[in-house]
Amino acid sequence: DSGSLQQVARILNGGLSPSDIAHLLESSPPRQRTLLWSLVDKELEGEVLQYLSDDIRSYFLSQLDPQEVASVIESFEPDDLADLLQQLPEAVIQEVLETMDEQDRQRVEAVLAYPEDTAGGLMNTDTVTVRPDLSIEVILRYLRRHRALPAITDSLFVVNRKDDFIGVLPLTTLLVANPAATVREVMHTDLDPIPVTLGDNEVANLFERHDLISAPVVSDSGKLLGRITIDDVVDVIREDAAHSLMGMAGLDEEEDTFAPILKTTRRRAVWLGINLITAFIASAVIGLFEHTIEQVVALAVLMPIVASMGGIAGSQALTLVIRGMAVGQISPQNIGWLLNRELIVGALNGLAWALVVAVAAVFWFNDLTIGLVIAAALVINLVAAAVAGTTLPLILKARKIDPALAGGVILTTITDVIGFASFLGLATLAYS
Amino acid sequence: DSGSLQQVARILNGGLSPSDIAHLLESSPPRQRTLLWSLVDKELEGEVLQYLSDDIRSYFLSQLDPQEVASVIESFEPDDLADLLQQLPEAVIQEVLETMDEQDRQRVEAVLAYPEDTAGGLMNTDTVTVRPDLSIEVILRYLRRHRALPAITDSLFVVNRKDDFIGVLPLTTLLVANPAATVREVMHTDLDPIPVTLGDNEVANLFERHDLISAPVVSDSGKLLGRITIDDVVDVIREDAAHSLMGMAGLDEEEDTFAPILKTTRRRAVWLGINLITAFIASAVIGLFEHTIEQVVALAVLMPIVASMGGIAGSQALTLVIRGMAVGQISPQNIGWLLNRELIVGALNGLAWALVVAVAAVFWFNDLTIGLVIAAALVINLVAAAVAGTTLPLILKARKIDPALAGGVILTTITDVIGFASFLGLATLAYS
Numbered sequence: 001d002s003g004s005l006q007q008v009a010r011i012l013n014g015g016l017s018p019s020d021i022a023h024l025l026e027s028s029p030p031r032q033r034t035l036l037w038s039l040v041d042k043e044l045e046g047e048v049l050q051y052l053s054d055d056i057r058s059y060f061l062s063q064l065d066p067q068e069v070a071s072v073i074e075s076f077e078p079d080d081l082a083d084l085l086q087q088l089p090e091a092v093i094q095e096v097l098e099t100m101d102e103q104d105r106q107r108v109e110a111v112l113a114y115p116e117d118t119a120g121g122l123m124n125t126d127t128v129t130v131r132p133d134l135s136i137e138v139i140l141r142y143l144r145r146h147r148a149l150p151a152i153t154d155s156l157f158v159v160n161r162k163d164d165f166i167g168v169l170p171l172t173t174l175l176v177a178n179p180a181a182t183v184r185e186v187m188h189t190d191l192d193p194i195p196v197t198l199g200d201n202e203v204a205n206l207f208e209r210h211d212l213i214s215a216p217v218v219s220d221s222g223k224l225l226g227r228i229t230i231d232d233v234v235d236v237i238r239e240d241a242a243h244s245l246m247g248m249a250g251l252d253e254e255e256d257t258f259a260p261i262l263k264t265t266r267r268r269a270v271w272l273g274i275n276l277i278t279a280f281i282a283s284a285v286i287g288l289f290e291h292t293i294e295q296v297v298a299l300a301v302l303m304p305i306v307a308s309m310g311g312i313a314g315s316q317a318l319t320l321v322i323r324g325m326a327v328g329q330i331s332p333q334n335i336g337w338l339l340n341r342e343l344i345v346g347a348l349n350g351l352a353w354a355l356v357v358a359v360a361a362v363f364w365f366n367d368l369t370i371g372l373v374i375a376a377a378l379v380i381n382l383v384a385a386a387v388a389g390t391t392l393p394l395i396l397k398a399r400k401i402d403p404a405l406a407g408g409v410i411l412t413t414i415t416d417v418i419g420f421a422s423f424l425g426l427a428t429l430a431y432s
Numbered sequence: 433d434s435g436s437l438q439q440v441a442r443i444l445n446g447g448l449s450p451s452d453i454a455h456l457l458e459s460s461p462p463r464q465r466t467l468l469w470s471l472v473d474k475e476l477e478g479e480v481l482q483y484l485s486d487d488i489r490s491y492f493l494s495q496l497d498p499q500e501v502a503s504v505i506e507s508f509e510p511d512d513l514a515d516l517l518q519q520l521p522e523a524v525i526q527e528v529l530e531t532m533d534e535q536d537r538q539r540v541e542a543v544l545a546y547p548e549d550t551a552g553g554l555m556n557t558d559t560v561t562v563r564p565d566l567s568i569e570v571i572l573r574y575l576r577r578h579r580a581l582p583a584i585t586d587s588l589f590v591v592n593r594k595d596d597f598i599g600v601l602p603l604t605t606l607l608v609a610n611p612a613a614t615v616r617e618v619m620h621t622d623l624d625p626i627p628v629t630l631g632d633n634e635v636a637n638l639f640e641r642h643d644l645i646s647a648p649v650v651s652d653s654g655k656l657l658g659r660i661t662i663d664d665v666v667d668v669i670r671e672d673a674a675h676s677l678m679g680m681a682g683l684d685e686e687e688d689t690f691a692p693i694l695k696t697t698r699r700r701a702v703w704l705g706i707n708l709i710t711a712f713i714a715s716a717v718i719g720l721f722e723h724t725i726e727q728v729v730a731l732a733v734l735m736p737i738v739a740s741m742g743g744i745a746g747s748q749a750l751t752l753v754i755r756g757m758a759v760g761q762i763s764p765q766n767i768g769w770l771l772n773r774e775l776i777v778g779a780l781n782g783l784a785w786a787l788v789v790a791v792a793a794v795f796w797f798n799d800l801t802i803g804l805v806i807a808a809a810l811v812i813n814l815v816a817a818a819v820a821g822t823t824l825p826l827i828l829k830a831r832k833i834d835p836a837l838a839g840g841v842i843l844t845t846i847t848d849v850i851g852f853a854s855f856l857g858l859a860t861l862a863y864s
Contacts, residue, residue, distance in 0.1 A: 019641040027761040029769040051641070140572075140607070149604040152645060154586055171603045172581040175572070208670070209451040209483070211663040213584060213645055230662055231643040234669065238640070241673030242755065248680065249751035250744075257756040258766065261773055265780045268748055272781055275744045276789070279737040286733045287796075293725075293732050300725050300732035301718045304739070304848070305711040312682075312707045316700055319681035323674065324689040329459040334690065337461040341693055348697045349704055357708070364719075416736070 009039040018044055022051030029258045046075040049084075054254040058087055066095035078104075079124050079232060082111035110225070119203050120196040122236070123217040123226035126150040129159045130183055132166055137179035139169075152229040154213040158187050165193045165216050165224040193218040196225055200236045205328055207233045244322065247404035250274070278409055282307070282416035289424035292431060298365045299427050302374055305357060306423045310381035310415030313349065317342050317389025318411055322403050325393060339390045346386030350379035369430050377423035384418045385411075441471040450476055454483030461690045478507040481516075486686040490519055498527035510536075511556050511664060514543035542657070551635050552628040554668070555649040555658035558582040561591045562615055564598055569611035571601075584661040586645040590619050597625045597648050597656040625650040628657055632668045637760055639665045676754065679836035682706070710841055714739070714848035721856035724863060730797045731859050734806055737789060738855045742813035742847030745781065749774050749821025750843055754835050757825055771822045778818030782811035801862050809855035816850045817843075 012021060021040060025033050025048070037060060040048055049057050049072060061069055061084075069092065073081055085093045085108070097105050107125050114120025128149060130139055139156070143149070156174070158167040167187035177186045193216040194203060206212065207230060214229045242253035250271030259267075286293075286303070293300050321338070324330040330338065354375035362371035388411055393403035396410075444453060453472060457465050457480070469492060472480055481489050481504060493501055493516070501524065505513055517525045517540070529537050539557045546552025560581060562571055571588070575581070588606070590599040599619035609618045625648040626635060638644065639662060646661045674685035682703030691699075718725075718735070725731050753770070756762040762770065786807035794803035820843055825835035828842075 017642065023641065023760070027763065027766060029766055029773075143607045144609075144611075146608045148608060151604075152586075152643065153604050154584075154645070171607065172583075172585050174607075175575045175603065176578045176580060177576075179576075208666055209455065210449065211584065213586070213662065230645065230666075231640075234640055234662075234666060237666065237669055237673070241669070241677070245673070245677050245680070245755060246751060248677075249748045251748060251751060255752065257752060257761050258770065258773075261776050261780075264773065265777045268745070268777060269781050269784060271748065272741060272744055272785055276737070276741065276785060279740045280792070282736050282740075283733050286736070290729050290733060294729045297722050297726045297732075300729075300735075301715050301722060303732075304714050304718070304736065305708070307736070308711045308714075308844075309704060309708065312704055313700070316681045316683060316703065319678060319683060320687065320689060323677060328455070329689050331459065334459060334461055338690065341461075341690075341696065344693050345697045345700060348693075349701050352701060353704055353708060360712070412740075 005035075005039065008036075012036065012039055013041040013044060018047035019051045021048045026053060026056060026257070030260045033258070046072045049073065050076060050080055053256065054087060055252075055256040055259070057084065061088065066092050067099065070096045070099035077124050077126075078107040078111045079122055081108050082121065083116055085112065086116055114196060117200045118196065119194045119198040119200070119217050119228060120225070122200055122203060122228045122232050123196070124150075124229070125226040127216070127224065127227045128153060128156045129163075129224065130156050130169060132158050132160070132182065132184040132187065134183050135179065136174060136177045136181050136183070136186065139174065139183065140179070152214060152231060157216050157224055157227070158183055159224050163224055164222045165218045167191075168216065191215070193222075193224070194228060195220070201240060201326070202328075203228060204233050204236045204240070208237075240326070244326065244404045247402065248408050250405070250409075274409055275412075278413045278416065281413055282420060285417050285420045286424065288421075289428055292424060292428045296370070296427065296431055298361075298367065298370055299424060302361055302370070303420055303423055306374060306377045306381055307416045307419035309353065309378060310385040310419045311412055313346060313382045314385030314389035314411045314415050315408065317346075317386050318392060318403075318407050321390055321393045322407065325397065325403070330394075335390075335394065339387070342386040342390045343383060346382045347379065350382035353382075354378040370427070373426045373430050374423060376426055377419065380422045381415060381419045385415050388414045437467075437471065440468075444468065444471055445473040445476060450479035451483045453480045458485060458488060458689065462692045465690070478504045481505070482508060482512050485688065486519065487684075487688040487691070489516065493520070498524050499531065502528045502531035509556050509558075510539040510543045511554055513540050514553065515548055517544065518548055546628060549632045550628065551626045551630040551632070551649050551660060552657070554632055554635060554660045554664050555628070556582075556661070557658040559648070559656065559659045560585060560588045561595075561656065562588050562601060564590050564592070564614065564616040564619065566615050567611065568606060568609045568613050568615070568618065571606065571615065572611070584646060584663060589648050589656055589659070590615055591656050595656055596654045597650045599623075600648065623647065625654075625656070626660065627652070633672060633758070634760075635660060636665050636668045636672070640669075672758070676758065676836045679834065680840050682837065682841075706841055707844075710845045710848065713845055714852060717849050717852045718856065720853075721860055724856060724860045728802070728859060728863055730793075730799065730802055731856060734793060734802070735852055735855055738806060738809045738813055739848045739851035741785065741810060742817040742851045743844055745778060745814045746817030746821035746843045746847050747840065749778075749818050750824060750835075750839050753822055753825045754839065757829065757835070762826075767822075767826065771819070774818040774822045775815060778814045779811065782814035785814075786810040802859070805858045805862050806855060808858055809851065812854045813847060813851040817847050820846045 025036055028036060049060065064072065073084065076084065085096065110125055111121065111123065154171055156169040157165060158169055160166055167189040168191050169183055169187045173186055194206065196217050196219055212230065214227050216224055217226045217228055219225055239253055246253045246255060321330060357378060358371035358375040361374050362368055392407050392411055396403045396406055457468055460468060481492065496504065505516065517528065542557055543553065543555065586603055588601040589597060590601055592598055599621040600623050601615055601619045605618055626638065628649050628651055644662065646659050648656055649658045649660055651657055671685055678685045678687060753762060789810060790803035790807035793806050794800055824839050824843055828835045828838055
């Protein structure tokens with residue numbers, strides 16, 4: 001009833017922060033979500049949208065006309081706004097830009113000029129800059145004339161007359177410095193500014209490695225263009241991690257946990273279809289050896305063991321290499337060592353478990369031959385899995401295919417085919 | 433030769449930051465790593481160790497005696513030091529603590545008192561506190577008496593005489609405030625301090641949701657105990673993400689990418705052994721239907737399709753729920769809706785792909801019965817996979833078993849058993 005709805009609206013708009021409201025929306029099934037969204041205050045909508053995942057945000061925005069979109073996203077930071085605009089149709093982008101005032105439009109267009117996954121796409125233009133020859137006292141007076149400093153300002157950036165980046169003046173330094181000293185005397189110059197074209201994952205690695213809170217972004221010629229702040233970097237890290245995890249299962253990292261039935265069915269169907277191809281390839285391989293299976297039906301019983309052990313061993317190497325690549329540990333200098341180690345580890349574990357499986361098979365089926373065959377097939381498949389798991393991510397990356405998404409499927413195809421073919425092929429030789 | 437070694441040492445100690453050196457060590461195979469480590473300057477060792485992953489750090493530390501450990505880790509922050517000490521044998525911890533001066537020891541013991549994965553284990557005690565009745569001008573003078581402020585200080589904490597937390601004074605507010613105003617007039621009181629017992633994942637969610645840089649940690653009674661900074665939170669986020677990803681493949685998130693052969697073989701062997709049990713269970717199920725397979729060998733050819741489609745569908749639900757739980761979206765209020773949706777999605781996709789597979793099977797083997805049998809088995813297994821994938825993470829979590837580690841193996845066992853049993857069981861009925 002409307003009385004309890006009003007109560008919910010009061011709690012929603014009075015007691016919760018925009019990020020909490022966004023979290024609540026993300027945690028709600030479709031019908032409740034639509035109802036809750038309709039109860040959110042108009043003035044809060046923009047801020048709430050900023051915290052929503054792409055999937056859900058696009059849905060809510062798609063139900064507004066350009067005028068409404070423009071008024072809702074007024075409060076967005078230029079980088080968030082640029083990300084969002086990139087998801088809208090070109091015509092809507094233009095309409096939204098036209099409703100903005102000159103300064104805001106320029107800021108957004110500055111960010112829109114760079115791909116979303118680069119330093120340029122992550123940066124904001126809300127830098128506070130100072131000149132190197134001013135005294136600390138003057139800077140303190142200058143700052144006091146502001147009503148507020150931009151959120152997450154931990155440093156002022158020092159630039160010359162041509163706006164070239166020279167150094168960083170952390171607030172913690174500013175506050176303890178001798179008021180008579182000049183900026184040049186106390187500024188830090190050991191931090192390399194971030195090139196505007198650097199990839200977002202490298203930006204995240206820089207922030208993590210140097211414990212940065214904000215960092216200057218510069219053009220090729222060294223001109224200060226803007227700054228990147230840690231909150232956006234944390235989003236990059238989270239999205240990247242979600243992508244690796246969800247990608248392995250063929251899910252999108254922006255996937256809405258509570259997406260409606262039909263949308264979910266369609267998305268999942270694609271992944272199942274791709275994997276069905278893998279399964280049919282494996283079946284086709286088995287089909288080649290129908291005659292042998294007919295003679296020795298124990299082969300049908302044991303064959304999943306060879307394929308699945310290969311899949312497990314391969315996915316361990318695959319995951320290790322994908323992660324090593326993500327954190328920048330793997331290079332042409334050390335990949336040879338890594339491949340060699342994985343090969344030996346595969347062979348050693350292949351031999352060890354081959355022995356166990358062979359003994360079990362011999363006793364189960366009272367047949368020495370089947371033990372020898374499965375042992376040999378296991379060693380072959382575990383070594384092949386090691387090679388495939390280690391090299392696949394590199395090959396895929398070189399071909400600009402996402403290893404997190406495609407790696408697992410291709411690997412399974414390889415370990416299934418080699419597993420079934422080696423086991424049934426060797427059996428065909430042994431029993432003929 | 434020693435000339436080029438000296439050159440490497442010069443580059444290492446002169447040109448690279450401690451975090452860069454740590455990254456280089458983590459990216460090197462064992463022999464090069466030991467050589468590089470021996471070239472690092474004694475004074476830099478402590479800082480480099482801070483940036484290394486647990487696995488590698490423990491190894492280097494295990495080669496030092498307690499005296500050396502104490503001198504190397506002098507520069508550590510109390511929270512990092514506490515983490516590190518927790519990995520050492522109790523006797524060594526005591527020896528190290530004894531070599532520290534009184535103040536440092538108290539700080540470390542304050543952190544050691546809390547579990548590593550709570551706010552208490554993450555916090556440092558290097559807060560800068562001020563009283564509410566002082567003027568901004570006095571605070572600025574007080575700060576100028578410091579030689580430096582602690583790294584990542586974006587706020588001063590306001591406390592009363594009893595050290596109870598009252599509010600936060602951001603440096604950005606301090607710098608623009610009227611010098612005559614009091615702290616009480618300009619401080620922020622809308623940020624809830626973090627309870628010392630809060631779990632580290634909840635701490636990370638708070639930081640992310642409110643774009644925090646540092647946050648106060650308080651005792652049950654509201655006394656300020658320390659602060660948590662974003663750099664440590666980023667580590668929590670990274671580790672957590674790595675744990676989900678690596679755990680799915682049975683790897684440890686602190687796994688050294690370049691671990692030596694024997695260590696790697698041993699660790700991988702355990703996971704292969706666990707999965708071998710799964711594979712043997714699946715084989716045992718197939719073994720029950722040997723007689724049927726002997727009659728209709730096409731069953732052996734097609735049976736991997738049913739099992740693998742179930743595994744894929746189940747792992748999609750499993751991954752979605754594990755992630756939804758990690759970001760705090762899933763609650764008793766919405767799990768019913770989610771289970772219901774997954775059931776329907778499983779059934780719909782089961783029916784859709786059952787049709788495709790059935791048609792393919794009928795044409796392949798020229799046998800209508802096998803088409804009907806595989807279609808029914810696919811629907812059964814995809815619905816079972818949906819239920820298992822959705823409920824398993826919740827059941828495991830309630831039993832305090834890590835879903836990221838155990839979920840995949842248990843799920844595969846379920847989808848293999850149900851897949852083989854339903855397909856071969858229905859076939860036995862149909863062909864008898």
